[in-house]
Amino acid sequence: MRIHMLGMALLLSACAGHQQPARDDSLYQALGGKPGISRIVEGMLLNVARDERIVAHFHNVNIELLRVQLIDKFCVEAGGPCQYTGDDMVEAHKGQYISRSEFNALVEDLIKAMEAQGVPVPAQNRLLARLAAQRGEVIEK
Template sequence: MRRVLLIGLLLSACSAMPERDVSLYQSLGEQAGLTRIVEGMLLNIAKDPRIVGHFANVDITLLRDKLVQQLCVETGGPCQRSGDSMEEVHKGLKLTRSDFNALVEDLIAAMETQGVPVPVQNRLLARLAPMRGQIIER
């Protein structure tokens, strides 16, 4: 039930980016915590038959580093985003809502494994929700 609620949060979020919240970065364990979450999510994806195929030809180390950087920026950490836009990165991939939701579920599972409290998970998901439109059906 909680997963449905969290996915619903992602699907209904507004397109404007929320203000920076340094406490979210700290609540997630700063750089080390974000790295553990991203690595856990990537391990979950590797076992997820729904979406693992989308990552077959991806440099996982580079992806990990870019995802950690992205989360650092989105959570108010001291990082700066570099590289192509979300639209450009996902252009031509034709990712569906189901693909997006599967990745969110893998992220939630990684945060649960790391012991991230649900309110903190929800704050992160709210920050990431506006990216949905930049990722799916591109």
Template sequence: MRLMTSIVLVALVAACSTKPTQPTLYERLGEQDGITTIVDNLLYELGGNDTLLPFFAKTDIGRFREKLIEQLCQVSDGPCEYTGDSMAQVHAGMGLNDSHFNALVTDLVAAMDEADVATGAQNDLLSRLVPMYDEVMNPDAYLEPGTASQAP
């Protein structure tokens, strides 16, 4: 009996002494509702951005919205799987430069600010998106001939 009591006490002490887990980036962004708000805010920002708006003239905005929500959800460790085209396929033939990229980042930050996303979570999301930079800006290096997407 004494052994059983000792085992139970050790288990209780161990359970009480564990550190609480840190919230995931997905949670810090507000989970699905928060990410949806960020994307909707971004679409609003893009609608007023004369530098970027021409790139979306032939875009299926509904599909763009859906895929961007999926992508941000997956990138932030949420329960989603991105099912869209590769970044190279989506951005092929656009002729993007750093001013376009910077304008999009500025609009994304404004969208997150509008959604009251904490600065730390914003920085964490942006740092997870940085690895996509080269594929977005140099899509031809990532594509086999004939693999560019027709509609982002």
């Protein structure tokens, strides 16, 4: 429960600007490298598929492409050796009208996936903080 509260607090307190990815790979390593990040993303997408609050946003999405792009995005944000070649967050979410509560639901699904993979709470919080910096680029104003 405390991770959920901390994760939500991080999201709510984050500024809208994009934070630079880590300069070292300690978070990348703590997440299990690319194999660990892949399992986290896959778990998150499975959670989303069962999440009535947000699953409708994913009905017309190429899930395999999304999976690959999320793995690369999380890898870059964690300081790993990947390259993210997808759209920026504004373009990727344009016209989707994502609310704060829907954004928070996705964060909850990500937290559940990290917990299922045994990611230590400090590493979870570090990833959430880096992703939270992009919150303003995702939520429809």
